[in-house]
Amino acid sequence: MIRFLQHLGKNTRTSFTKLGRGTFFLLQAISGVPSVLPRPRLLLNQMYSVGVLSFLIITISGLFVGMVLGLQGFYTLSDFGAEESLGVMVAASLVRELGPVVSALLFAGRAGSALTAEIGLMKATEQLSGMEMMAVDPIKRIITPRFLAGLISMPLLAALFSAVGIIGGQIVGSGLLGVDEGAYWSQMQAGIDFHDDIINGVIKSIVFGFVASWIALFEGYDAIPTSEGVSRATTRTVVNSAFSILGLDFILTTLMFGDH
Amino acid sequence: MDNKVPSQDSLVSVRNLSFSRGDNKIFDDISLDFQRGKVTAIMGPSGTGKTTLLKLIGGQLFPEQGSIIVDGQNVHKLRRAELYNLRKRLGMLFQSGALLTDMSVYDNVAFPLREHSQLPESMIRTLVLMKLQAVGLRGARNLMPNELSGGMARRIALARAIALDPMMILYDEPFTGQDPISMGVLVHLIKSLNNILGLTSIIVSHDVHDTAAIADYIYVLSGGKIVGQGTPKEIQHSESEWVQQFMTGAADGPVHFHYPAKDYVDDLLSTGKRY
Numbered sequence: 363m364i365r366f367l368q369h370l371g372k373n374t375r376t377s378f379t380k381l382g383r384g385t386f387f388l389l390q391a392i393s394g395v396p397s398v399l400p401r402p403r404l405l406l407n408q409m410y411s412v413g414v415l416s417f418l419i420i421t422i423s424g425l426f427v428g429m430v431l432g433l434q435g436f437y438t439l440s441d442f443g444a445e446e447s448l449g450v451m452v453a454a455s456l457v458r459e460l461g462p463v464v465s466a467l468l469f470a471g472r473a474g475s476a477l478t479a480e481i482g483l484m485k486a487t488e489q490l491s492g493m494e495m496m497a498v499d500p501i502k503r504i505i506t507p508r509f510l511a512g513l514i515s516m517p518l519l520a521a522l523f524s525a526v527g528i529i530g531g532q533i534v535g536s537g538l539l540g541v542d543e544g545a546y547w548s549q550m551q552a553g554i555d556f557h558d559d560i561i562n563g564v565i566k567s568i569v570f571g572f573v574a575s576w577i578a579l580f581e582g583y584d585a586i587p588t589s590e591g592v593s594r595a596t597t598r599t600v601v602n603s604a605f606s607i608l609g610l611d612f613i614l615t616t617l618m619f620g621d622h
Numbered sequence: 623m624d625n626k627v628p629s630q631d632s633l634v635s636v637r638n639l640s641f642s643r644g645d646n647k648i649f650d651d652i653s654l655d656f657q658r659g660k661v662t663a664i665m666g667p668s669g670t671g672k673t674t675l676l677k678l679i680g681g682q683l684f685p686e687q688g689s690i691i692v693d694g695q696n697v698h699k700l701r702r703a704e705l706y707n708l709r710k711r712l713g714m715l716f717q718s719g720a721l722l723t724d725m726s727v728y729d730n731v732a733f734p735l736r737e738h739s740q741l742p743e744s745m746i747r748t749l750v751l752m753k754l755q756a757v758g759l760r761g762a763r764n765l766m767p768n769e770l771s772g773g774m775a776r777r778i779a780l781a782r783a784i785a786l787d788p789m790m791i792l793y794d795e796p797f798t799g800q801d802p803i804s805m806g807v808l809v810h811l812i813k814s815l816n817n818i819l820g821l822t823s824i825i826v827s828h829d830v831h832d833t834a835a836i837a838d839y840i841y842v843l844s845g846g847k848i849v850g851q852g853t854p855k856e857i858q859h860s861e862s863e864w865v866q867q868f869m870t871g872a873a874d875g876p877v878h879f880h881y882p883a884k885d886y887v888d889d890l891l892s893t894g895k896r897y
Contacts, residue, residue, distance in 0.1 A: 484723075492720030495680050496734045496782075497709035503737070 394506030413515030424523035428530025449546035450553030452531035461524035466570035470603035474578035481582025482592035516571025639688035650846035666843035713783030719775035773804025
């Protein structure tokens with residue numbers, strides 16, 4: 363019993379210490395923003411590797427998710443003779459939920475793990491330490507541009523995911539299953555609210571981008587500088603990001619749509 | 623001998639420094655002086671905290687006790703901006719080279735110039751080529767760090783360390799793992815850069831002969847204390863058994879060959895139970 367309590371106490375303390383370090387790290391990264399903005403090249407390079415290189419996985423996954431939604435939605439709706447509403451159903455699912463959430467999960471797996479491994483290895487090979495000795499703050503030079511790139515790329519990727527998904531739903535719904543194309547688009551236009559659906563979805567994806575980039579960069583920066591340490595940190599990035607994204611999604615959904 | 627008054631021309635003076643990692647006392651109240659314009663070596667077996675000392679001098683670690691004065695400034699009392707200004711005048715050569723792996727050799731050497739100066743790109747080019755010429759690798763400017771041998775990587779890192787014309791360079795184990803030719807090149811480079819550029823050099827190494835060949839003064843550390851100091855000649859003829867063992871590389875002496883263990887015969891005849 364005593365041992366259990368000791369263990370619990372120790373773990374709690376470790377977690378809170380880590381949370382403290384993480385918060386301090388985040389504040390440092392944000393304080394570096396003014397020094398990155400005059401050097402857009404730093405940001406653009408990172409947006410390329412974080413955002414543009416995630417393009418393919420987001421597009422293909424979005425297409426398939428949309429196609430599955432079209433298929434499943436059609437079978438459910440046709441029981442009620444409401445297959446004309448397929449467009450609004452696919453669009454609402456994507457824009458409100460699946461777009462931000464699934465693209466954030468893919469982002470954590472594709473870009474987040476790469477960021478953690480990159481920063482962790484830079485630490486292990488003394489590159490960060492070397493930068494400090496050259497009087498260059500590694501947080502401002504390395505972390506802040508990557509953080510901003512994640513924050514900006516995430517909503518764009520989520521938007522891409524939703525857009526491609528809607529097209530996928532249309533391909534299956536009206537292309538294969540015979541839903542009227544006009545009805546698909548017009549019901550969608552009528553049923554989707556700009557503020558309630560689209561803005562809320564964008565807010566979600568900004569929050570997810572913030573959290574996923576923060577976790578990925580902090581885990582890399584805080585990694586034990588050995589190959590095992592970096593590999594564990596990469597795993598933690600994916601697991602913790604997934605938990606945080608799904609948990610936050612629930613909280614955000616409750617706040618946004620709870621009073622309907 | 624630990625508490626002598628800092629002499630006028632010492633660029634770095636370490637006073638009554640103590641530092642521990644966990645329960646392990648790495649430095650126990652030591653004082654050292656590094657003279658301006660000289661090559662000073664810190665020697666000692668692996669694990670005596672030689673690299674830690676360089677990190678303390680560079681302000682990356684904080685001592686528990688004692689002070690480190692670099693060019694009249696107490697490193698650990700400086701504000702962040704002042705510390706960064708001091709670091710611009712220090713070059714450090716890491717054991718691994720610590721080159722930025724996503725940049726070419728040219729961009730690595732240009733890195734500190736681009737970060738800290740407003741020079742036009744044409745002037746940066748001239749400076750980078752001059753630094754690369756000094757280490758003999760002007761022709762390697764377009765290679766990436768993963769295409770370099772260990773010795774080349776260290777020479778590029780050296781070119782980068784002198785990019786901002788520092789007053790002092792800290793070398794962390796510059797000779798480890800080098801073949802005889804790269805070793806010779808590095809020994810020559812360190813000495814000639816020190817003399818030509820009027821630098822002050824601190825070399826941390828356990829490579830007795832090559833370091834002794836270029837050092838003006840040597841400190842030998844062990845167990846958190848200074849066990850010997852003097853010019854290479856004085857060290858060679860030191861009466862300390864410990865220093866003699868270190869300099870000649872004898873397998874047994876004050877530093878035992880065996881890691882502490884219970885009696886050998888008892889151990890062999892025991893039941894073999896784990897304890």
